[in-house]
Amino acid sequence: MSEMDWIAIGTIADIPLRGARCVNTPEGKIGVFRTAEDQIFAIEDHCPHKGGPLSQGIVHGASVTCPLHNWVFSLETGKAQGADEGSVRTIPLKVEDGRLFIALELRASKAA
Amino acid sequence: MTERLVIIGNGMAPGRMLEHLLEAAPSRYQVTIFNAEPRVNYDRIMLSPVLSGEKGYEEIIIHGDGWYIKHGITLYKGHTIVAIDRAAKTVTSDHGVTETYDKLVIATGSVPFIIPVPGNDMAGVLSYRDLDDVNAMLLAAQSRAKAVVIGGGLLGLEAAAGLQARGMDVTVLHVMPTLMERQLDPAAGYLLQRAVEARGIKVMTKANTKAIVGNGKVEGVELADGSVVPATLVVMAVGIRPNASIARDAGIETNRGIVVDNGMRTSDPDILALGECAEVGGQVYGLVAPLYEMARVAAAHLAGDQTAGFVHSDTPTKLKVTGIDLYSLGDFADGDDREEIVLRDAAAGIYKRLVLKDNRVIGTVLYGETGDGAWFNDLKKKQTDISEMRDTLIFGQAYQGGSPLDPMAAVAALADDAEICGCNGVCKGKITGTITEKGLTSLDDVRAHTKASASCGSCTGLVEQLMSLTLGDSYNPAAVQPMCKCTDLGHDDVRRLIKAKGLKTIPEVMQELQWKSSCGCAKCRPALNYYLVCDWPDEYADDYQSRFINERVHANIQKDGTYSVVPRMWGGVTNSSELRAIADVVDKFEIPMVKVTGGQRIDMLGIRKEDLPAVWSDLGKAGFVSGHAYAKGLRTVKTCVGSDWCRFGTQDSTGLGIRIEKFMWGSWTPAKVKMAVSGCPRNCAEATCKDIGVICVDSGFEIHFAGAAGLDIKGTEVLGLVKTEDEALEVIVALTQMYREQGRYLERIYKWAKRVGIAEIKRQILDDADMRTAYYERFVFSQKFAQVDPWSERVSGMDKHEFHPMASVGFAEAAE
Ligand SMILES: Cc1cc2nc3c(=O)[nH]c(=O)nc-3n(C[C@H](O)[C@H](O)[C@H](O)COP(=O)(O)OP(=O)(O)OC[C@H]3O[C@@H](n4cnc5c(N)ncnc54)[C@H](O)[C@@H]3O)c2cc1C
Ligand code: SF4
Ligand code: SF4
Ligand code: FES
DSSP states (O other): OOOOOEEEEEEGGGSOTTEEEEEEETTEEEEEEEOTTOOEEEEESOOTTTOOOGGGSEEETTEEEOTTTOOEEETTTOBBOTTOOOBOOBOOEEEETTEEEEEOHHHHHHHO | OOEEEEEEOOSHHHHHHHHHHHHHSTTSEEEEEEESSSSOEEOGGGHHHHHHTSSOGGGGEEEOHHHHHHTTOEEEETOOEEEEETTTTEEEETTSOEEEOSEEEEOOOEEEOOOOOTTTTSBTEEEOSSHHHHHHHHHHHTTOOEEEEEOOSHHHHHHHHHHHHTTOEEEEEOSSSSTTTTTSOHHHHHHHHHHHHHTTOEEESSOOEEEEEESSBEEEEEETTSOEEEOSEEEEOSOEEEOOHHHHHTTOOBSSSEEEOTTSBOSSTTEEEOSTTEEETTEEOOSHHHHHHHHHHHHHHHTTOTTOOOOOOOOOEEOOOTTOOEEEEEOOOOOTTEEEEEEEETTTTEEEEEEEETTEEEEEEEESOOTTHHHHHHHHHHTOOOGGGTTTGGGOTTOOSOOOOOTTHHHHTSOTTOEEETTTTEEHHHHHHHHHHHTOOSHHHHHHHHOTTSSSOTTHHHHHHHHHHHHGGGOOOOOOOOSSTTOSSOHHHHHHHHHHTTOOSHHHHHHHTTOSSSSOOTTHHHHHHHHHHHHOTTTOOOOGGGSOHHHHHTSEEOTTSOEEEOBOOGGGOOOHHHHHHHHHHHHHTTOSEEEEOTTSSEEEEEEOGGGHHHHHHHHHHTTOOBOOTTSSBEEEEEEOOHHHHOTTOOSOHHHHHHHHHHHHTTOBOSSOEEEEEESSTTOTTOGGGSSEEEEEETTEEEEEEOOEESSSEEOOEEEEEESSHHHHHHHHHHHHHHHHHHOOTTOOHHHHHHHHOHHHHHIIIIIOHHHHHHHHHHHHHHHHHHOSOHHHHHHTTTTGGGGSOSEEOSSOOTTO
16 A cells, blocks of 8 residues: 555644544545544544534544434444444544544545 | 663663663673762652652662662762763763763653743742652642642642642642543543542643743633632643653654664664653653563663563553542543443442453453452453453452342432432432331332322332332332433433432433443433533533534534524514614525524524624624524524504513513523414414413413424413413413423423323412422523523634634645
8 A cells, every 4th residue: 555645634632522523625524533532533524324414413432423313323433333324434544642634535546 | 891881861760770780781881870860769650659748758769879889880960961972972961071881871751841831930830750849849838828730640630639638729720621531531530530629629620721820929820711720839740751852962863752673772773762761663651661661671682682672561550649549551442343341339439441342351440449450451461351251340350250230229329318309309218218117019109108209200210219129129110211221210310310419510420320331322411411401500511512413503404514593583573674684694695595484583594614603793793692493492482463463462472472582592491492472362373382382361371381283283281371471471481490300301391291290280380389489490590501692602702613624635735
């Protein structure tokens, strides 16, 4: 795999605890989540059910509940939990000294 | 030939390294140490007991002067190395001593991080790192005045406990919502805060330091909200930075710390680094266990064994404050591929959590009882498969067999004078006493004899639990529907226990009521948040992260992710300037859809989230406030034109509607509340299908409630007739408050009324004047905190993060 092209998006402190922010990218909106235990995850901000903005949902454990019809997604794998089926893309993210970086596909493929 | 070994820094890491080296190769090196601190090697970890007075400095010395003499080691105390000359292989101290080395070891430890705020260099501002800091604190403590410790981590809390033991009045300021958030999950953080506060130390979380204020000498700490916490001593304990500067200046590779390979070798083959200043495998360390591992490896290499390599292992964290037991180890974050086992014993203040992955322990947080920490650590290290003992694992090593968790523990732990039935003021002791005394066996008997749960019935679950407790297995309570999968308790039990036990935060509820998850779920968190807002209006800080998006951003999310905005139009009445302002906003923000709602007001749809504050700002200037069209709270009060205009009108229905809406707006309720006032029984405002409605008649006001016109259709019930507008308002307010206090989250009034019974509601609201007044007054009190326009708050900058993307990245970067 080619080396990832990391893009800075801000710091942990920008995201409320048990909350999320979104990042606009050419690939669409990305939701960046912070759990009660300060884990950070990035997933596509688009619910596979009817497109709800997941970044606006309630964050509990390492999951988020979609604000439109309450599907629950794992932030780690992007998979819908329970009886619902579907998944969202997870976006590579790294944390360095409290700063957050994501890697985008377009950039990665352009660089390759 | 002896080689010359020079060591910079004389802390715990090189001290341990020398012990290993003297054993493995006793006469290989001529050793010289430079130490900026003017003293021998002592146990830095034990500074806290020295501060609190439990130990003296002499007791924590590791190597006394005699040790250095015995091993022929030269120790330059109070000498700071200022330069390394790698070509000449020398180091030079600030006192001008130059020493030549064959091998050099850098062990300069860390420097405390000082937050960059004005006044941080004032007299009276200290850090917590060495004996000099402790001595300075002890001197300041003689005043027995006020101290502030900035930082609620391990170091900060130990400093606070020490200063408090020395008689100071201590406040801890912590920027995060819970203490020691790196080592503890929020549940354990809550217990820790309670224990710290119980010893008289004040704790302020989410406290952001803006400046240290004073006149040459510290007088206080100013927070971001402008308030000042007075103090004559400020201790900063907010973190440490590896002390890598002399290595960096000498051109040795550094990153966060001095970069070493797993043999502790820096980029210069003759120079080693270890301790907190060293970075190995991309990690720096701040606890001694891994530093001792580095010491072992460095000594082996110096003794000629090139095979030794550093192995990472997680180190448990413990807090050295007498009387507080906590233990945290490894990775305890939630995850999809992980399972957790939680044990809470509210009465004993115990919280234990194990995080498992593939049937192996990967992390644990223990509070209150940490005896099994070592065992869990062992299971983790050995990666033991625990599937065989999964059911009893959390009870610890000594536990054999065992019963499941007791769902009645919370009720069993209640004091005898804890109130169980709010309506009739019956406490626990009365109920259990009467059961035994009179030999009662059925719920109806208990109701008849004690009146407990005989009124609104919301405490039935608790009364039944008390019967089970008192009567044992012979009593079989009806099953209660649990609130969600995080608890066995139903909504009513949770509500009663919040009151009875005085629970005032979400973590507190979860701990005391023995929640089975660490952080709740999207079902229980919003419910708990509402219950706490309702029960403790003046004390509870609303947790917005536990609210659904609409209430969090005070607008309604639409299917495409845009929002709709509905300003209040009191009683459905408007005028030309309001309409003009709305028209201007619609033009300015190119709002695609404007719609008249069923609740007699105007809805603007399709607004981008980023535009919301600007839209509100313009609406606010025209005098509009939020219509709470998104809220589980008071929505609209529809009116007809009534006696002012209509030829059939009997009363001023418009005026009454506006009065009700102005009195009650902003209040949160279990589910939405829609009202209407019609000026005569022709009922043009459709008051008879509302949550609460008024039909005006010649003789006064007929109060209706419990209607529905949504998924269910249901005509209202008549509560009763009152003569004056004042009475009508009082009755409506009292009724709403009763519903606020008893309704289950998301339960509309008509469902609540069906559960409680129309007759009981009539009795409490119409017949019992005292109860009515009490409900009314509690509502009025709560409105003091609720009637704040959320829009104008957000126009002034509150929750800014909600309305803007964190970043926009990856778009046409042509310059690249
Ligand atoms: C109050 C307190 C409580 C703690 N509690 C615990 C605990 O419970 N458990 C735990 O595992 N850890 C604890 N720690 C952390 C632990 O003490 C440290 O990790 C450990 O002491 C670091 O050892 P070190 O040898 O790397 O550095 P240090 O012990 O910091 O030694 C570095 C030495 O180098 C000297 N020096 C620096 N620069 C120069 C220079 N240029 N020239 C000459 N000398 C120099 C310094 O003066 C210092 O004496 C605690 C620390 C503190 C302050
Ligand atoms: S409800 Fe009665 S008073 Fe009101 S507008 Fe209709 S007819 Fe007139
Ligand atoms: S009736 Fe149904 S579709 Fe129409 S606004 Fe209400 S919820 Fe949406
Ligand atoms: S759009 Fe996410 S659950 Fe329907």
